[in-house]
Amino acid sequence: MLVKKPERGKNLLIEHSDMRTRSLTGEDLGGRGFYTHDHADQTHGIDDLRAMVYARRERIKVWMDTATAQTLTKRFGYCFNQIGGSDYPSILEDNRINVPYGEITVTEQEAHSAPSPSGKFTGASTLGFRIGNVAYSSDISDLPEESESALRDLDVWVVDALRRTRTRRIFISKTLKMIEKVKPRRAILTNLHIDMDYETLTGELPENVCPAYDGMEFCESQQLTDICARIKSVALE
Template identity: 40%
Template sequence: MNLKATILGCGSSGGVPRVGGDWGVCDPKEPKNRRTRCSLLIECWSGAKEPAIEEKTIILIDTSPDLREQLLGANVKRIDALLYTHDHADQTHGIDDLRALAYRMRKKIPTYMDLHTHQHLSKRFDYCFEVPDGRHHPSILEMKPLIKEGESFIVDGPGGEVNIQSILLSHGPTPSLGFKFANKLAYSPDLRDIPDKSIKYFEGTHTWIIDSLRYLEHPTHFNADRALEWLAKTRTKRGILTNLHIDMDYKNLSNEIFGNTIVAYDGLEINI
């Protein structure tokens, strides 16, 4: 199974710059410092030659508040599955932007999340899951069985079946999921700790897109040192730092890291 991941957004919860024009230490003249909130697109296919988009299985992870612009920029016209890492606003509040996509596809979008996320999103965005009394617009999400701890599942589409391993993580007081696709690509945009039982899923990973919020320690996120430590500890072949705050200038951070680790930017494509 071949994978291509596109970083739709790699910014922290306020994006870069923040509202009001606050760039922090990020150089506003560097285009890679302009960051929307975190979402990821995965394209999957079998065979040596990359096929047309219509022949790929397409997976979206999280619906950031910037999702409309992200999907337009990546020319996304359909998705085969939607996955959620957790329920926070910067990962979910673009959910209504999927309405146009569901209408275009003429079907509900298969959606995967854990119980904690479902309990919050099904109340906050109830109309996306079911048609409320007195309303006539159709719901847009097809809920798949809730993801249980440590569970793997299959997403199918034109490019073939994709095995996805869910990974329980700690995002401070909030549980968060990481995902590993086809045993090659791991994605964990929001985490503070990795439970012992989850470490095995990251060991020897080909590519790990990992939370690296800022330089200083943070109570609910990895900082840069912690992210680099875990990439080395798990013998990850290629690391990509994401969820970047306004103190993480692209060029400065790129000059400070080493080995096969790089800094994410919006629109970055990764072939695996």
């Protein structure tokens, strides 16, 4: 998820998936990065960041918890530390999230709260991030009580709803129950499996909930009806 803050410094990007596709949008993707956990679909676009770093002439600062760092700094060690004898410089600056539910100071102008963990997946915790009144929770299977408190009074909650039927991962009926508990003004379902039909799902969801789609944009103050209308318009084109 790309958070645009053009009037207040660098953009923020949660997850580095396929950055080659994202770079075609022309958006500034190289500002600051955040990782929820170490899975490939969240992190294997890291190598694609090198061209952005060369263009900006500065390393990208990334934030993650210790468990994620232990994996990524080993898997992509050359991105965090230049290898001896190599002409390729490191491209990422590791910043650690050590305090659950604390604030991360990204720039002098603003701070961003990180409710951590936002959920658990196959025994491992994943981080959720709250930026202002917008929160992002991906690859979750449950929501700890502490996270519910950290997610109160949201304008928008972007939350995982992988499957229709019950699995180890999250499924739609459970996600909707979590939405009822957290009570965001709007909720956007993400990470949906390929067997979910957009129009069918849209017709089944409550008024304040809608499915996400690739390239979707929204503002904190934007009405949900406007978001859904834009999504429907794009889907029917």
